[in-house]
Amino acid sequence: MTARRRNRIVDLVQRDGSVSIEELGATFGVSTVTIYRDLADLESLGMIVRQRGVVTAAGSNLQEAPARFRLGQNEPAKRAIARHAAAMVPRGSAVMLDDSTTGVLTARELREQTPLTVVTNSLLVAEEVRASAGMRLVLTGGEYEAWAEALLGPIAAGTVASLAADVCLVSVSGITDGVTYHPYAEVAAVKKAMMRASARSVALIDHTKFRRRALHEVAPLTAFDTVVTDSGTSPEVLERLREGGVSVEVAPDVG
Template identity: 45%
Template sequence: MDHVVRVGATHVEELAEILGVSAMTVYRDVAELERTQLVTRRRGEVTAAESSLTEASYRLRMNTNSEVKNTLADAARAYLKRGSSLMVDDSSSTIPLLSDLSEVTPITVITNAEFVAKYVRDQDDVRLLLIGGEYESWADSYFGDLAEVAISQLRVDLCVMSSSALTATHFYHPNENVARVKRAMLNVSRKKVLLVDSSKFDRSALYKVGPNTMFDVVITDTNTPAHIIDQLEEQGIAVEIVPAD
């Protein structure tokens, strides 16, 4: 399971070779993981599924709900300002936002994610600050005490991130280190924007990051139920709705 989570997707034959067991044994074990909804299997390919205890690798997340992520990111562009600082974590939803920053340069981007840094490091007039710490390959990002201390020394204009699970009042993450870094980033940011598609609501995960009121703005899609939008607005959070398709 650790290997599947780390790489996002693999094949039964590869798992059999890594584990030194027969393909039949792998099929049996994968079937058990499917029953617990930790993985999915199709034509011999085994893919990690998000749950309250695990999050899929960044490679898998990058290719999930990509159209909605693009639309959410387009709406978030309105909050980018020339000469400002922007902090993002390992949320794959921020990638479309960062792919072309030419209209808001000069700008400083701060992140703990290597795969995020790759999208901005070669853009003109973009200053990149990469937060270090303990490297986690499944997220291609840095976490832990070193990362949190470095973040605490900053004061940032804008923080944009996503969440894998939200209830009416709080947001959560399956990984404690990710939850702690998210909390640290929000605590040092003046404006906080959450990009979240409708599938992430009415879900919880193992670690509570904080109350939804840590965000000033939530950008979501038209498939989000009206009662959830009402609950967010009742908490004083501005909600922006974009087309789901």
């Protein structure tokens, strides 16, 4: 219950831009003490900022929240994107999945597309893949980063570079002027390597990413063969992307 409430707090703040602590208490029907405890933990993760009784979204260009926390954020949108993207992968393919939480949900959906070979640097993706008899798992190796539950660094990027996949499915943390970014250089490096090693590249981008910034460039949106987003992305954003030459598909909502 606590984790779900905190995920919803972040979603509300990101959606509305700011919200008062009193409003949060009324929305969730809990005491102010409980809300303050939630906000203290969220602020320590770099997800929100508190100032004079008002909570705002953090300018998260320098850090990313832990992977298991992010799994609960914007889950309906991510599940819609994951299902749509998984259906784009032909049976028998070699597919690369990055360490994004949308990638974890995509791995679950790929069980319907077996047989497949899945290459990943994510231990959360690996958990999903090894539970399916129809998927062959290839882990990149590399230096383990607990916050991402992933393998990163030169070994991970080097392993990816030595392979040739049919398609990669990657996500990013933010988009600025049509270019995708991530807060950490070592994460961006693995995503870039996956794109170079794959015949096709698909970006998995939920609507919140179009309102966020990050530090390290991954690739222009036009470098992806397809960008899959959810129905929460505004018509204005979709029109701007298509006018800029980006191939965009909007995933249908899932129940």
